[in-house]
Amino acid sequence: xxxxxxxxxxxxxxxxxxxxxxxxxxxxxxxxxxxxxxxxxxxxxxxxxxxxxxxxxxxxxxxxxxxxxxxxxxxxxxxxxxxxxxxxxxxxxxxxxxxxxxxxxxxxxxxxxxxxxxxxxxxxxxxxxxxxxxxxxxxxxxxxxxxx
Amino acid sequence: xxxxxxxxxxxxxxxxxxxxxxxxxxxxxxxxxxxxxxxxxxxxxxxxxxxxxxxxxxxxxxxxxxxxxxxxxxxxxxxxxxxxxxxxxxxxxxxxxxxxxxxxxxxxxxxxxxxxxxxxxxxxxxxxxxxxxxxxxxxxxxxxxxxx
Numbered sequence: 001x002x003x004x005x006x007x008x009x010x011x012x013x014x015x016x017x018x019x020x021x022x023x024x025x026x027x028x029x030x031x032x033x034x035x036x037x038x039x040x041x042x043x044x045x046x047x048x049x050x051x052x053x054x055x056x057x058x059x060x061x062x063x064x065x066x067x068x069x070x071x072x073x074x075x076x077x078x079x080x081x082x083x084x085x086x087x088x089x090x091x092x093x094x095x096x097x098x099x100x101x102x103x104x105x106x107x108x109x110x111x112x113x114x115x116x117x118x119x120x121x122x123x124x125x126x127x128x129x130x131x132x133x134x135x136x137x138x139x140x141x142x143x144x145x146x147x148x
Numbered sequence: 149x150x151x152x153x154x155x156x157x158x159x160x161x162x163x164x165x166x167x168x169x170x171x172x173x174x175x176x177x178x179x180x181x182x183x184x185x186x187x188x189x190x191x192x193x194x195x196x197x198x199x200x201x202x203x204x205x206x207x208x209x210x211x212x213x214x215x216x217x218x219x220x221x222x223x224x225x226x227x228x229x230x231x232x233x234x235x236x237x238x239x240x241x242x243x244x245x246x247x248x249x250x251x252x253x254x255x256x257x258x259x260x261x262x263x264x265x266x267x268x269x270x271x272x273x274x275x276x277x278x279x280x281x282x283x284x285x286x287x288x289x290x291x292x293x294x295x296x
Binding site for chain 1: 191290294
């Protein structure tokens with residue numbers, strides 16, 4: 001089921017708010033698009049629950065790994081699960097990050113996937129998983145295998 | 149919201165069916181737990197839609213990369229989004245895989261995340277994303293940063 005325009009706009013608003021907060025390195029702003037009780041699983045598989053915990057997870061990272069990082073959302077795709085429940089895929093790229101050991105982590109690409117639901121008048125993220133995408137050449141090699 | 153026992157059992161059934169089909173390297177069995185119109189995004193970020201497409205994606209891989217692979221589900225976590233919509237996290241490990249270039253890909257660990265909904269009497273997977281988890285030492289280094 002495709003989303004109607006008002007849902008599409010609401011979800012686009014969440015995406016843009018998250019992107020802008022990331023690029024301000026603002027952990028408090030980053031949790032604005034999340035529901036109070038939201039769950040966030042990062043690319044390392046670490047899961048935390050609740051806005052405060054999501055903020056606390058990111059605040060120190062914006063002073064270390066991600067202090068020079070810039071996030072760009074390249075694609076948003078929405079699929080309606082119910083009239084008030086949407087599955088959202090958000091593809092992103094990132095420059096300027098460092099890995100947890102402090103080494104440059106250049107030209108990252110990844111995929112956020114969300115469950116977004118209506119909370120009264122607002123749409124908010126209830127569940128978010130983030131994943132790094134492997135190098136394009138590995139993905140291409142796998143695609144070749146699938147065609148055999 | 150925690151799932152009730154009947155939902156928990158239904159979802160556990162989907163997990164076990166998928167694990168067993170994987171370990172038979174049976175692409176047709178693998179799509180049994182999925183809804184007809186389900187979407188599957190693999191660890192390379194490749195997304196396909198529909199049972200037939202999910203089967204077609206995996207069938208050649210079970211003859212190549214995954215022909216000697218063994219999947220073990222280590223943890224299933226369910227969160228109810230609506231009474232008929234569940235978010236499910238499935239942690240797994242895998243031995244015996246090869247990467248798309250044919251190199252051994254030992255001791256993989258990963259996380260499937262699903263949106264599972266009620267379809268009449270059955271619960272089925274509507275949306276599935278799979279991700280590889282990076283090495284535990286990278287996750288640990290990131291956890292240390294978050295504690296600062």
